[in-house]
Amino acid sequence: MLFSEIIGQEETKDKLRKFVETGKIPHAILFHGKEGVGKLPLAVAFAQYLCCQHRENGDACGKCPSCQQIAKLSHPDVHFVFPFTKSSKQNTCSCLMPEWRENFTSQNGYFTFDQWSNVLGDKKLTIYTSEGSEIIHKLSLNSYESEYRIMIIWQADKMEIECANRLLKTLEEPNSKTIFLLVSEHPELMLTTILSRTQQIVVPTLSNDDLKSALQKNFSVESEQDADEIVRISNGSYTALLENIKNENENNENFDFFVQIMRTAYTIVQRLPNFNLWTLRDWAETAGKKGAAEQIQFLQYAQRMLRESFMFNFHHNELNYLSQKENEFVERFAPFIHEKNIYELMDEFAVAEEHIRRNVNSKMVFFDLACKIMVLIKKARE
Numbered sequence: 001m002l003f004s005e006i007i008g009q010e011e012t013k014d015k016l017r018k019f020v021e022t023g024k025i026p027h028a029i030l031f032h033g034k035e036g037v038g039k040l041p042l043a044v045a046f047a048q049y050l051c052c053q054h055r056e057n058g059d060a061c062g063k064c065p066s067c068q069q070i071a072k073l074s075h076p077d078v079h080f081v082f083p084f085t086k087s088s089k090q091n092t093c094s095c096l097m098p099e100w101r102e103n104f105t106s107q108n109g110y111f112t113f114d115q116w117s118n119v120l121g122d123k124k125l126t127i128y129t130s131e132g133s134e135i136i137h138k139l140s141l142n143s144y145e146s147e148y149r150i151m152i153i154w155q156a157d158k159m160e161i162e163c164a165n166r167l168l169k170t171l172e173e174p175n176s177k178t179i180f181l182l183v184s185e186h187p188e189l190m191l192t193t194i195l196s197r198t199q200q201i202v203v204p205t206l207s208n209d210d211l212k213s214a215l216q217k218n219f220s221v222e223s224e225q226d227a228d229e230i231v232r233i234s235n236g237s238y239t240a241l242l243e244n245i246k247n248e249n250e251n252n253e254n255f256d257f258f259v260q261i262m263r264t265a266y267t268i269v270q271r272l273p274n275f276n277l278w279t280l281r282d283w284a285e286t287a288g289k290k291g292a293a294e295q296i297q298f299l300q301y302a303q304r305m306l307r308e309s310f311m312f313n314f315h316h317n318e319l320n321y322l323s324q325k326e327n328e329f330v331e332r333f334a335p336f337i338h339e340k341n342i343y344e345l346m347d348e349f350a351v352a353e354e355h356i357r358r359n360v361n362s363k364m365v366f367f368d369l370a371c372k373i374m375v376l377i378k379k380a381r382e
């Protein structure tokens, strides 16, 4: 990972470069700050910068053997410690290096503790006491290729107390060629004796400008307004931004799908020239092909849209939680939703949701739902 690949954080990068330039490299650095600001990427980029054989223009070269090994997280002198769950097959982090590498590389270093928990399929991850012995063992080996041996400890506050004590011992007798890079969102949970032996670097939240340029570089967003809104609700966190983009995409898909069935029902009820019963079946078939989680998400989204449309009739704008696009649709759709059909419509979507959860054939569930929507929309016109 190069400094240039990291979003923003120019001041922090300068601080790290300065350590190398002046030769005053702390033997333990703690990167702390909010989730998603780039603490782990900074630690990895710093390790790469330290080990690079041809540093240039304030960054690692990205080409030398050392850089290439770090890019694959397989440098023999750069070790990783992270929370995991012990089992008979896995006693130490080393057993999970393939998963760790894959996860780090696919997300370019920007991922949350929750995402890592999902990868491992467990929420209660820990850095065990035995990892402390493992750290000491790894550091007792001679360095293979670089001048330094580097130990990157991600989520350092997740260390068991005994592990922390063992680490403390190592920090008390520092070896000039060993560098600890600790990463934490909750340093207040760490031993003060450890904190006092580290150089603390506060990694600030990202600026809206930095987030916006990262967004525009990596994703296509419909409008400038949408981009600004996503950036605003991400509060300076790149992982929050990634999550919000994912939600936005899902929301757009759900919106299109909702509009499609309501338009179809309306066209059929009104017997408009483009009236076609087959479209109901096509819609149900498409819905049936989605995964259960997606189907449930859509059904919940539809219930929200129905509720918002009903409320729209009372002009309670302060109760409105709609995007601009949704709002424009609801304006035209609201007259079809009122006390004659809202409760039944909501019920039908809730029943469909329940059926999907119980693994009822989803094409049938959606076809049945589509027919009932048609009947209930018709009811509104009578």
Ligand SMILES: [Zn+2]
Pocket (backbone or CB within 6 Å): 051, 052, 053, 054, 055, 060, 061, 062, 063, 064, 065, 066, 067
């Ligand atoms: Zn290099």
